[in-house]
Amino acid sequence: MTRSNVQGKAPSDQETVPRTRRGSNTPVEPGEHGGRRLRGGSKTDRRRRRRRTLRWSATVLAVVILGTAGAGYLYIQHLNGNIRKGELLSGDSKAKKPTPNAAGQTPTNILLIGSDSRNSDEDVKLGGARQNRGTPPHADVQMLIHLSADRKSAAFVSIPRDTRVDIPRCKDPKTGHTYPPVNTLINASLGRGGPGCTVATWENLTKVYIDHWMMVDFAGVVNMADAIGGVDVCVKENVWDRPTPAQPGGSGLKLRAGTWNVQHEQALQWLRTRHAWGSDPLRAKAQHMYLNSMFRKLKEQNVFTDSGRLMDLAEAATKSLQVSQELGSVKQLYDLAMQLKSVPTNRITMTTMPWAPDPEAPKEHAVPDGANAERIWQMLRDDVPFDKNGKPAAENKKKPTAPAKTPSMPAGQLGVLVQNATGSSTESPVQLRAKDIANVLAQHGYARAAADTASTGLSESETLVRYPSADLEGDAQAVAKALGIPMSSVQKSTDVSGVTVVVGADWRTGTSYPKQSQPKDGDLPSNSDAINGADKSQCMPVYKPYQW
Template sequence: MTQSSVHGEGTRPGVRPARVPGQRDGAHEQGSDSGDSGSAGGGSGSGSGGGPAGRQRRPGKRRALRWSAATLSVLILATAGVGYLYYEHLNGNIQKGKRTSGDSKARKTEPNAAGQTPLNILLIGSDSRSSDANVSLGGGRANRDNPPLGDVQMLIHVSADRRNASVVSIPRDTRVDIPKCTDPDTGEKFAATNDIINTSLARGGAGCTLATWQNLTGVYIDHWMTIDFAGVVKMADAIGGVEVCVKQNVWDHPLPGVPGGSGLKLKAGKQKVQGKEALQWLRTRHAFYSDLGRAKAQHMYMNSMIRTLKAQNVFTDAGRLTGLAEAATKSLTVSEELGTVKELYDLGMQLKSVPTDRITMTTMPTVVDPRNANHLVAADTDAEQMWTMLRDDIAFDDKGGTTATKAPTAAASATASTDPAADPGKIGVLVRNGTRTATLAAVGGRATTISEILSAKGFTNAAADTSGSLSVDRTVVLYPSADLAGDAQLVAKSLGIPASSVKKSTDVSGVTVTVGADWREGKAYPKKTAPKAGQLPATADKVVGSDTSACMEVYSPYRW
């Protein structure tokens, strides 16, 4: 290794210059956090009609869809075991799309000792009114030609050993960073923006929503599936009814000052719903207090559906199995790598092995958006704890114990580089400020502070990138090529940053430290204890798949 010059300069081309003349640190950045996006409220629905956060639905806003039929479609394949009845002609029923159409750099989790990796599937419910059937079921004829919104978004994470599954919903009105995306059908390009998450579907299709999730969570997502109003009813009818429960009589209908409502009308107690009534259950928001309550009702429905299918002797009923297969393939649009019956069947068989008592359904912890009381943002600490558990394949429950096939944590799977590091004074390092979050402004001068710490440790060519702040959950050290891997690891070690946070990236041209929201203060990188199995934040509002006693509380104005 040549050490006669700063790494990345002279004999080591491609490193970004140590300083950007004339620029200051990112404390005064004029970025997307300076105000709400102009499209944040356009056509996306509103808050609840009287939930705990006081989010009121505004007259004239689109009535939103919140249901989980995309999940039903996946899990039907898993629990009914219908793959052997599929015929090649069913492939023609399935619509396909590009897996990702957005700017995202998430990477797959390293295999565990048994060579297994987790499986992540994004399920999206579209409110499209693009057909007569969808208009009839969802209303809103005036919105027929509008771009669809992704009003239901859930991530299913199946552990590497396929022994547990975790489901996380994000409420549709949650404000997030949406990356630049390109519509795969039209070629239209969309600039990166900060907006509520359901608008991502109209900015490049499901592939843009997938990229948005990957950037938010750091979790690599293998596949996506979408379904619309008509698909929900097809699937609900094919299932033959699912038991739900309300604690009081419920009627989700318009009230003075609160228009809309799903139309759901049920008596208190347990009863089966199917077809359009199932769609009403999955769309009910006002009567269940808020979007957060609606997500919980959807989770209860999904769990009940899984239990129903597992309890039925469907394997000997070829006609019914064929009906389920037909409904599933006609209702789904999937990412292209799932575009055959065989691929869907193989996916279903992986999901089938998870027992109901090890399926944990949750909602991402949120707080009221400080910019708009009708919107939400991620609760930084609790949400990041949840994403860490998904990234490191840590079960949401504590029933698994310790097994030899458990996926290693990111720290355990990190390997040292064979590239020797240069002397600190020969390494060029650029430090960026990534401390901005959805609720907090960037910490002024943070990049300068860390670059000065590096300089004091002998990295005299370290400098702050003062071009503006970023939003990064975890501090990372990036490098562009293998010959700089050793340098990057030495920089990380000097700052106390774990080796698992050292990553190769084509987005940088030299060793680059991005100081994240996890290091907003102090000179020493904060040491964190990895969460243990079952250590979900209390705000996750979990529902377990085997819980047959779950029952929804009805908001008093909607009781009868």
């Protein structure tokens, strides 16, 4: 704006134009209240104006911060309200928490469960089978996520849904109904006490302590896929998973050969497809390809620094997931996500539990593949990486052992019970095994050692020495030493009334306990179907009847 002329003359750069009070010809003196110098006023005036500006700016900033914080708090509370929670464990389990490493760290194990629940309109629409609405759900996808203690590697292990296992006694936390132990397909565990029963089933099978569970249904899978903008998958041939004269059902997945970005219902179809791949274990492999691709995409997008995408993902995740109670807040889920994000893709390994045909139904069901499955579980228990891409550990990876204790009584006075637990899902128990080991103990001076003839049907993958109370720990250690059993296999347990030797499937023959080799990094069984997270070359072959 141009100032008004004085006496018809425009002011020069050197001239000062006097201001007058409104309604008066008296000039306002510079520095007088209400006046100002054309060149900014005095230093005092400038300080006053600066203080007023700073006070105003601070006030506005405080309002913005408080408003944002308030909105953030309300949004976090909203997300927390989305999360559905349940009990971690609702069945009998003997798994023990792992001992911290030299740095005081422990691994984290999360059981991921994919439910076939059809208890909502959206689930029925996506999953079909309306006649099954309201029936107990099945855990059609079961995958253990193992984050190493140092958070530098991660392992994923799937168990095919048609695997026959022992499901322990479980109590439904919602209804209070108790289900007795049963030997049946592992996917039935979810309907016999909820996710906590599935956790107990895994812990009894693997002896791996599980810290958390997360469960997602049909609708949740679709919401998550949409939130990240779809996931890239690959098929070698044209695929159409549809009903055939020989096999009803099918997911409806229809793709031409090549790489495709699947989202919406198509993402769910990919994860549910079984017949077109040829088997349930191959479905697990397709799921592993999907997850690896998803992890790569999340890292490439850097979604954790994009507030818009992060909010979309947070909304979808909290609405889609049910979690165990101790994982039931946005902060805990975010912390877990950041730990997963920190793992390089070439340190992520997807596997399927080694399995064998079920002797009772070889064409339909599976059972754990004895020693090969046990190697996988041992690597998880010992926190041995599934890949070979890490730096060699400086510390000894042997299992930590308790300090040696002095026996409370002479060997000849100690009563020792020996149990036969040499049976497994693929092998029958070795007859008279408990009696044979009791005789070995007698030769070492344990005259009161005796076989347990009352217990039958026990099954343990590894031999253990159990004791009920601290005063018998030294006696249990002495028994283990006499038999050559490692001190790491000596365990306190409320399931025994005295020192008890449980002869497991790892000691089916001989009178000397066989030396167990420690697994090495990446030393996976050949039938674990391992896929590295950085491998972009994976592409699913299609079973001939479902090609088009």
